[in-house]
Amino acid sequence: MSNISIPLDVAAAEDHLMRFLSVEGVTGSERNIGLAVCDALKKIGVPESAIRFDDANKRIPLPTETGNLIVDIPGTRPGPRLLFSTHLDTVPLCAGAKPKREGDRIVSDGTTALGGDARTGVALLVVVAETLIKHKLPHPPITLLFTVREESGLHGARELNPADLNGAAMCINVDGQMASELIVGAVGQENWEVEIKGRASHAGVAPEKGISATLVGAVALAEAKHNGWFGKVVKPDGRGTSNVGIFGGKDNKPAGDATNVVTDYAFIKGEARSPEAAFATKIANGYKEAFAKAQSEVTDYQGDKAEVKFSHKPSYPPFELGKDTPIVKRATKALQMLDIEPVYVFSNGGLDANWLDKHGVPTITIGAGQAEIHTIKEYVNLKEYEKGCRLGVLMATLDD
Numbered sequence: 001m002s003n004i005s006i007p008l009d010v011a012a013a014e015d016h017l018m019r020f021l022s023v024e025g026v027t028g029s030e031r032n033i034g035l036a037v038c039d040a041l042k043k044i045g046v047p048e049s050a051i052r053f054d055d056a057n058k059r060i061p062l063p064t065e066t067g068n069l070i071v072d073i074p075g076t077r078p079g080p081r082l083l084f085s086t087h088l089d090t091v092p093l094c095a096g097a098k099p100k101r102e103g104d105r106i107v108s109d110g111t112t113a114l115g116g117d118a119r120t121g122v123a124l125l126v127v128v129a130e131t132l133i134k135h136k137l138p139h140p141p142i143t144l145l146f147t148v149r150e151e152s153g154l155h156g157a158r159e160l161n162p163a164d165l166n167g168a169a170m171c172i173n174v175d176g177q178m179a180s181e182l183i184v185g186a187v188g189q190e191n192w193e194v195e196i197k198g199r200a201s202h203a204g205v206a207p208e209k210g211i212s213a214t215l216v217g218a219v220a221l222a223e224a225k226h227n228g229w230f231g232k233v234v235k236p237d238g239r240g241t242s243n244v245g246i247f248g249g250k251d252n253k254p255a256g257d258a259t260n261v262v263t264d265y266a267f268i269k270g271e272a273r274s275p276e277a278a279f280a281t282k283i284a285n286g287y288k289e290a291f292a293k294a295q296s297e298v299t300d301y302q303g304d305k306a307e308v309k310f311s312h313k314p315s316y317p318p319f320e321l322g323k324d325t326p327i328v329k330r331a332t333k334a335l336q337m338l339d340i341e342p343v344y345v346f347s348n349g350g351l352d353a354n355w356l357d358k359h360g361v362p363t364i365t366i367g368a369g370q371a372e373i374h375t376i377k378e379y380v381n382l383k384e385y386e387k388g389c390r391l392g393v394l395m396a397t398l399d400d
Contacts, residue, residue: 004337006390007135008127013389014382016040016130017123021099021106021115021380027089027151031065034088037122037146041071044130056159060149068156069146070164073129079140079400080169080326083361084128084392085157085352086121087150087175091374106380114378116370120385121174122146124368128392139396143168147352150175154316157355168361170327172395173353176367179387180340182331183365185320186347186354187240190280192312193269194220194291199300200264208301210262214255216306217247217266220287220294229286233274240274241348242283273348275318284312316350319357327362334394340387366391 019040025033038051050072057064069088075081090097094115097108108114125144132139143165147156176183196217201210221244224230233240246269249255256263272283288310295308321328323344335342353363368388369381 004394006393008131008386008390008393010386012130013123013127013386016126017120017380017385018099018106020119020122021097024095024097025088025090026092026095027149028062028064030088030148033122034066034069034146037069037088037126040126041129044126045133046071046073046129054161054164056156057148059159060155062149062152062155064149064155066148068148068160071129071144072166073132073142073144075139075141076136077138077140081141081143081167082396083143083145083165083168083171083356084125084396085145085147085171085173085356085363086118086125087147087156087352088122089148089151090115090117090119091151093374093376104382106382108376108378110376113374113376114380116378116380117373118150118175118370120368120370120380120388124174124389124392127389128396131393132396137393137397140400141166142396150352154350154352154355157352158316160355160359162359162361165359165361170330171353171356171361171363172327172331172392173351173356173363173365174368174388174392175351175365177369177371177384178343178367179384179391180335181343181345181367182328183345183347183351183353184328185275186318186349186351187273187275188277188280188318188354189315189350190272190284190312191269191315192272192284192287192310193267194308194310196266196268197307198262198264199304201262203260203262207262211300211304211306212262212298213266213306214263216291216294216298216308217268219297220291223290223293224287227286227290229283229290233283238274238276238279238282240272240279240283242270242272242287244268244270271315275320275346277314277317281312288312316354317358319354320346321362321364325362327364330395330398331364331366334391334398337394338387338390
């Protein structure tokens, strides 16, 4: 790494990370971690008046303890406002995490995930603010954004009021592994679901009088697979992926409850992803056509069919930034100053960046050491975390 002078207190940065990893805040329950961040910010000199929670939680269609945390730091020199973002929440597997250091890693005790996704980002944003304030580094106006419910559907970023960002011109989102990897784009996602109402009958005495909802679902999924809509999807007019995630009954119960009864109800839910929103919709429509065909093929002895109700809607939009976009150029310059070769990545997973870009703020995503996320093997690579912190401070202070 370059010896460029960045006054980073590495020990303090690691202390912030250990502290935030120790605070539980699974998706939807972000109040405690939000308050811990507020406390840390006030201790490093951010005035309480600059720290606020928005009301995005009132618009999120799932119980959510608090809104997004937004912090405004006045500039010490002119320049376009920078937005630094990350998410407060962790996946439920992180509940009860007990972080500990092992060499150049922070790990859990092996019974839970760790929460490096994205507590590395939470810590990095606080470190950036602390370094700027402590060393009086010149920087343009900066807004820090800590979103809620990222892990359960990017809800905090989606329901954000763009006006609360005070005209931010570009954004650095922290939610990746390697500091060298600049995520400059990501797929969009369309969610689909289907309810199948068949007819129950005794499966041994009169199976012909029943209409099996599970069979309709099975035939439809086989048809979707046959037509190339399942898994990796490659067509002349587009590409993407799809998956069937839920196949069950009502209220998280199984589809059916006895082997001697023809199943009268099934609920199936899936997703479609693509770099093009229109093609994600096309994948979902491929499933819709498959269910319609299955509906016509599975009948009772009189030709009666099941009732099939299929619906789909966008979950988040795709985006992609060119290398000449100001925020990409800024990140590239900063990495090169650190003697790190940038790697430009297009993600097959959704990020808060998808919605921030949709809100009019071009956003790249950088990494800060999180690894093996969403598993009990999760860890934080402290060398990458340090690189990410240096990258963040440098991006905050670069001349435009």
